[in-house]
Amino acid sequence: MADAERTLGFSTLSIHAGAKPDPTTGARATPIYQTTSFVFDDVEHAASLFGLQAFGNIYTRIGNPTCAVLEERVAALEGGTAGLAVASGHAAQVIVMHALMMPGDEFVASKKLYGGSINQFNHSYKNFGWNVAWADPDDIASFEKAVTPQTKAVFVESIANPGGIITDIEAVSKIARKANVPLIVDNTLATPYLCKPIDYGADIVVHSLTKFLGGHGNSIGGLIVDGGRFNWLQDKRYPMLSEPRPEYSGMVLGETFGNFAFAIACRVLGLRDLGPALSPFNAFLIATGIETLPLRMQRHSDNTLAVAQWLVKRPEVSWVSYPGLPSDKYHALAKKYVPKGAGAVLTFGLKGGYDAGVKLVSNVELFSHLANIGDTRSLIIHPASTTHKQLSDAQKVQAGAGPDVVRLSIGLEDKEDIIADLEEALEA
Amino acid sequence: MNHDSYSDNYIRGILDGVKTIAMVGISPRDNRPSYFAFKYLQERGYRMIPVNPGQADKEILGQKVYASLSDIPEPVDMVDIFRSSKDALPVVQEALTLTPKPQVIWMQLTIRNDEAAMLAEAAGLRVVMNRCPKIEYGRLSSEIGWIGVNSRVLSSKRAQPLGRGVQRMGLGPAKRSD
Numbered sequence: 001m002a003d004a005e006r007t008l009g010f011s012t013l014s015i016h017a018g019a020k021p022d023p024t025t026g027a028r029a030t031p032i033y034q035t036t037s038f039v040f041d042d043v044e045h046a047a048s049l050f051g052l053q054a055f056g057n058i059y060t061r062i063g064n065p066t067c068a069v070l071e072e073r074v075a076a077l078e079g080g081t082a083g084l085a086v087a088s089g090h091a092a093q094v095i096v097m098h099a100l101m102m103p104g105d106e107f108v109a110s111k112k113l114y115g116g117s118i119n120q121f122n123h124s125y126k127n128f129g130w131n132v133a134w135a136d137p138d139d140i141a142s143f144e145k146a147v148t149p150q151t152k153a154v155f156v157e158s159i160a161n162p163g164g165i166i167t168d169i170e171a172v173s174k175i176a177r178k179a180n181v182p183l184i185v186d187n188t189l190a191t192p193y194l195c196k197p198i199d200y201g202a203d204i205v206v207h208s209l210t211k212f213l214g215g216h217g218n219s220i221g222g223l224i225v226d227g228g229r230f231n232w233l234q235d236k237r238y239p240m241l242s243e244p245r246p247e248y249s250g251m252v253l254g255e256t257f258g259n260f261a262f263a264i265a266c267r268v269l270g271l272r273d274l275g276p277a278l279s280p281f282n283a284f285l286i287a288t289g290i291e292t293l294p295l296r297m298q299r300h301s302d303n304t305l306a307v308a309q310w311l312v313k314r315p316e317v318s319w320v321s322y323p324g325l326p327s328d329k330y331h332a333l334a335k336k337y338v339p340k341g342a343g344a345v346l347t348f349g350l351k352g353g354y355d356a357g358v359k360l361v362s363n364v365e366l367f368s369h370l371a372n373i374g375d376t377r378s379l380i381i382h383p384a385s386t387t388h389k390q391l392s393d394a395q396k397v398q399a400g401a402g403p404d405v406v407r408l409s410i411g412l413e414d415k416e417d418i419i420a421d422l423e424e425a426l427e428a
Numbered sequence: 429m430n431h432d433s434y435s436d437n438y439i440r441g442i443l444d445g446v447k448t449i450a451m452v453g454i455s456p457r458d459n460r461p462s463y464f465a466f467k468y469l470q471e472r473g474y475r476m477i478p479v480n481p482g483q484a485d486k487e488i489l490g491q492k493v494y495a496s497l498s499d500i501p502e503p504v505d506m507v508d509i510f511r512s513s514k515d516a517l518p519v520v521q522e523a524l525t526l527t528p529k530p531q532v533i534w535m536q537l538t539i540r541n542d543e544a545a546m547l548a549e550a551a552g553l554r555v556v557m558n559r560c561p562k563i564e565y566g567r568l569s570s571e572i573g574w575i576g577v578n579s580r581v582l583s584s585k586r587a588q589p590l591g592r593g594v595q596r597m598g599l600g601p602a603k604r605s606d
Contacts, residue, residue, distance in 0.1 A: 021585070
């Protein structure tokens with residue numbers, strides 16, 4: 001099977017992509033190669049590996065066979081040419097930008113992003129001389145207006161966290177293509193089960209594996225997928241790929257590694273030199289989680305739609321934001337980009353404001369009050385009293401974290417139990 | 429034949445069948461893709477013959493360099509072309525004058541010349557264009573998975589070590605449908 005003419009299904013890839021039986025022992029599950037280093041076959045082999053002339057393992061900061069299974073699996077699920085696993089979703093973003101940006105360069109990003117990404121782009125990236133220009137996903141033309149001659153990339157989320165915004169990836173990709181820069185899509189909330197951004201023109205996909213891909217709330221990780229279509233050699237704007245690299249005796253990565261050169265550049269320049277490697281143990285847990293991704297994402301989405309429909313009817317609730325609801329502002333885009341379901345994250349407003357939010361998170365028994373999403377367990381947070389507490393009231397509202405806002409990440413429990421827990425907490 | 433995509437079995441059949449490969453346009457510089465591909469295939473047991481008029485009679489990776497395909501004093505199973513798409517045509521025309529004729533014409537990543545391909549196919553040769561035999565070998569042997577590349581190959585069979593060290597894999601047995 002697996003001939004080039006036949007396309008394997010998503011569930012098959014979730015289980016098998018990247019994972020043959022171990023060549024030495026025959027172990028069928030992916031072994032945890034918990035080792036820092038790998039012996040060379042001989043001196044010539046070592047030289048070939050260090051010179052990027054052979055495929056193989058040297059040192060776990062650069063690559064590890066357990067991490068490699070995860071990399072190939074996510075690349076296969078996204079329809080990309082190659083993957084690179086790193087220590088966290090934030091690390092994935094730093095490694096991607098390190099391959100694209102030089103000091104003084106700019107990138108255009110949607111202003112509706114995960115708050116951690118907004119912080120990273122606004123503040124930490126300044127130390128590297130990488131400048132962000134913000135655009136509004138509700139006004140696609142604003143992306144085009146933000147492009148300058150220094151623009152090197154465009155960055156969006158497929159489903160934005162926490163607002164439940166669906167980005168019109170195809171429209172943004174046309175702007176990126178016109179500007180001749182790659183489109184980077186953070187696909188953490190959707191996962192490739194719900195949406196495959198490369199199909200809509202994304203050039204690079206990044207993930208926080210911590211959320212739905214791992215899916216069990218036990219491991220932090222990040223991943224970069226190379227879409228394989230961007231031409232890095234068209235000019236000198238991406239010197240990490242188009243110019244002879246002194247690190248590798250003058251090799252030009254873009255011409256040596258063809259349509260997976262971006263993933264290789266991220267590995268042999270970014271990961272090698274900046275160092276945020278993923279632990280093989282985390283890679284094992286996350287790759288095991290991915291085996292059930294299609295089952296979990298469908299249940300997550302089905303449960304969340306049921307909860308959203310229930311919340312809409314509650315007298316305590318003033319509004320519900322979930323693109324799976326037919327009444328939602330983003331429902332038309334959701335039907336195009338996430339037709340199987342709109343994921344597990346929703347926000348809603350409480351008429352009782354700040355105090356009602358604090359009361360709800362205090363009274364739940366099944367929901368866990370914590371700052372994460374994408375767990376088998378249902379999670380709840382009141383941003384105004386936790387993650388966004390330091391902001392002014394006006395800033396809170398602008399960030400989608402007004403005093404009345406509650407965010408849920410719906411788990412895989414029975415939906416009747418999830419709803420009953422919310423009902424008891426609201427009425428307590 | 430359709431040259432936009434190739435089945436894994438087609439590529440495997442070629443890489444499994446050929447023993448002697450002449451590489452036209454190999455660079456003597458060790459940071460060039462042609463040098464890498466030559467070295468990699470040599471390490472996997474192929475008899476590799478370098479062809480480059482500018483390097484004639486010198487040695488690359490221990491092998492004597494020939495100025496042209498016609499100068500090679502032994503039969504060649506496959507001609508691997510590292511020249512521009514335009515320059516591929518005369519190389520194929522020369523390959524077709526060899527006795528015996530090679531079985532395979534392979535044009536590297538980014539190189540495609542449909543006229544040359546038709547000529548070779550009309551003479552009974554198999555043709556691959558816009559692919560790298562090193563990458564294809566690494567993909568089908570599963571070695572390339574070690575650097576996170578989507579091999580697009582699934583198998584419940586173990587990868588087969590080549591027998592020279594643990595980090596070199598062979599192509600393994602042919603698939604049922606071969």
